[in-house]
Amino acid sequence: MSNFLIIMISSAVFLALIIWLTVDTEHVKKWTGIAFLIAIAGGIFIYGTIDADQFSSMPVIAVLRTVVHVGKMFGNAGDGAHDSFVGIVGDNTLTSAFYWMVHFFAYYSVVSAVILVIGRDIVRGFRTWLLRIHDIELIYGIDDDTISLGEALAGKRRVSLVFVGKGTISDSILNRTGALVFADSDAMNPNAKLIKRISLVKGKGKIRVSVLSDDDEANYAYAMKMLKCFKEADILPSQTELVMFGRAVLIGSEFQALGDHYGYGSVKVYERSELAARLLLWKYPLADTITFDDKGKATKDVDVLIAGFGAIGQEVLRKVVAQGQFYGSSFHVHIFDPNFEKRNGFFNARYPGLLDNYDIKFEAYDARSEKFADYVKDKAGSLNLIVVAVGDEYVGQEISNGILDVLELSGSSLPVYQCYAEKIVRNLHREECVITNVFDSEILYGTSLDALSKEINHFYYGEGSSEEQWQGCDYFSRMSCNASADYLKGLIGRVGALGQDDERMENLAQSEHLRWMAFHYSMGYQTMTRDECLKRAELYKRDNKVRILKDTVSKRHACLIPWDELDDLSAFENSYTGKNVDYKQMDRENIKAVAGIINATVKP
The missing domain is CATH 3.40.50 (Rossmann fold)
Known part of the structure; x- marks a missing residue:
């Protein structure tokens, strides 16, 4: 075997040993302890044999020399005593292998800590390099909850996981997830250096920023700083996503990319209590x-x-x-x-x-x-x-x-x-x-909690993908779809299939109207008075874009009335618009549509 090949194989073995020690830090203490015990037991046998042979007439000296030699064994390669040992017990492959194996364990137990330090740096560098080829999950805020969340995210798909914060994460978790921890000023107050470090460039790779610390104000500031960095680096909105705990979900519109407004490609803002x-x-x-x-x-x-x-x-x-x-x-x-x-x-x-x-x-x-x-x-x-x-x-x-x-x-x-x-x-x-x-x-990333809501929203738009439409939804529309999905999923699941019974349909439609009213009241709406309806009807005559029965600015809606009064309200609106609006029928159609979506998408 050539010298070059021996050098290459030795380098590969040594590097593999370093990585193995670093990746398996959860068991390093156990393995080091085992190696230490093997070295002690083997060293006592080896040096006890040598010293007993050389100082058989002075047993006290033999014992003391054995203790000293076993101690010195942990700091040298063992060359000096090999010939003496095999000369006593027999010079063959087995005894020689035993001698060197004991010294290997002794040497390993001493240098393992050094190897671990070196290996940690090597592995960290390797994980940083992986940021170039993997999508990135960046989590701002380090605590038990975000650590568990990061483990779950890393276990579901091939991503590079990055934690930003001052908290501590055990080596075993870092090794299981392959995560990096950034706590320097460039990461805590994101700038161009952080974008360069995570190797994010225009049109290549994706990043999801999860801003989940306990401080809502800090979350807002961090998300805004990251957005500024992305814009300066010319990162495409389609490459970015934001998941954030905030003081109010309404601020999501500030971060959402829409038209000429630069922002994150997808935005999910949660108020903890509402979630x-x-x-x-x-x-x-x-x-x-x-x-x-x-x-x-x-x-x-x-x-x-x-x-x-x-x-x-x-x-x-x-x-x-x-x-x-x-x-x-x-x-x-x-x-x-x-x-x-x-x-x-x-x-x-x-x-x-x-x-x-x-x-x-x-x-x-x-x-x-x-x-x-x-x-x-x-x-x-x-x-x-x-x-x-x-x-x-x-x-x-x-x-x-x-x-x-x-x-x-x-x-x-x-x-x-x-x-x-x-x-x-x-x-x-x-x-x-x-x-x-x-x-x-x-829950936080919407694959279960919002699945039915997205399909309901998709039903009303009818074009494009449900995910794209959901990303473009305003706050009120999302909440409306969520309320409808959560309610009708429970109701349809409870009463069963609709069938062809007109009375059954009418009862469920009335339940849906009650639900719709309660949702609007829970969003701050109040009933529009007859005088307010007439004033808006006059505005409609001058501008047909005006909605006669709904005022989103003052949060008034004329449909917040009992079921039996809806026919008269429909007739009132139709008398001005010339349309054929039937608000009762809208509730019936909504029941049919959502029941169909539930039957098609929700597993029993």
Whole structure:
């Protein structure tokens, strides 16, 4: 074998050893310990044999020399004692291999730490090079939730994972995911150097920026700085995507590329409390708690109990109202919060229609009070949904356990749901709790939660791909599709196929109208008065682009009326437009369309 080939093979073996040690850091401590024990045991045998032979008449000296020689073995190559050892035990391949193997383990255990340091740098450089050929998942914010999310993303497709932040990530996780961690100023305050480091160039490769720290203001600033960097580097919007936790989902329009406005190609902005509330009703539809007759008419009322009226409790109320309307049933919500009057000011100002049009009652009592316990006891047989949204997990668990005890004593087996910004916890007596994590790749990146919403949106547009149309949706349209999808998925799944029954269709259409009204009230809309309708009709005469019955600026809609009044409203609008609008028929068609989409897309 030529010298060059020997050198090349040795280099390859040594490099493989370095990479193996670095990649398998989770087991390095164990392997080093094993190597150390083998070296100690073998060294005592080797040097004990040599020293016993040379100093047989002085056993104390032999013992001391053996101890010293075993210690020195960890710092030398072992050449000096080889001939002495094989001369005593026999000079053959087996004894020589044993000698060198023991010294290899000794040497390995000493230099493994050095190799690890060198290897870590080599592997980091290799992972940085991979940024040139892989799509990039960049996550801003390092904590247990984002680390778990990064692991899930890295496990689903071949990407280069980059964390930006000051948090710490264990070597074992970094090695499993192949992630890089950037904590320098160029990464924390993105600039052209960061774009160059991640090897992102115009027309080549894609990057998804997930801005998920606990600080919404910092998230906004980081997303905006990254967008500025992309624009300066002439990165195409189609190469970029943004997923962000923000103070309000409305800011998504600032980041979305649309027409001449430069932005991210795809934008998903979540307000934590709204996402948690939607996830609760998506996973556990209120329709599942209602009974219906064979004509699709509800035969049970909706009675909801909410403990806590902070940010999450308020979002739960909005979603409950929007998802809890069924023709044939009445709707009631009872909220317990000792400080509700100090927390409901902005809510009342934003959503006056909710409180004016629905039976929503507040009690200024703690959910651990006698008043609350008595209410649970009295309503145990009629409640459909109990949500604990007090913010503090320890208190939430205490309240949930108390509710379950009262329910059991009352003969009820109703679940209790704890709702937090990061998770939903379902508790039921004698059953293991079910935890749904908000930090889930399927939830945050829309492949499950918004799947049906995208198809509904696609149905109305009819052209292009559903994904492209969804990316161009404004905030209100997305929320509207989400509300329709979440509600009708539960309703159709509960009552079954539509069939050809006209009465059944009419009942479901009335439920859809109730849902549509509740959604608009939950978005801040109020009913347009007759005088307002007449004024807008006059405006329509001068500009036929004016919508007579809807004012998006002042959030007024004339269709926020009972089902039986829709025919007259349709006739009123048609008298000015000359069209043949039928608002009742729109609800019927919506039911048919969504039922068809559900049957085609939702797995049983």
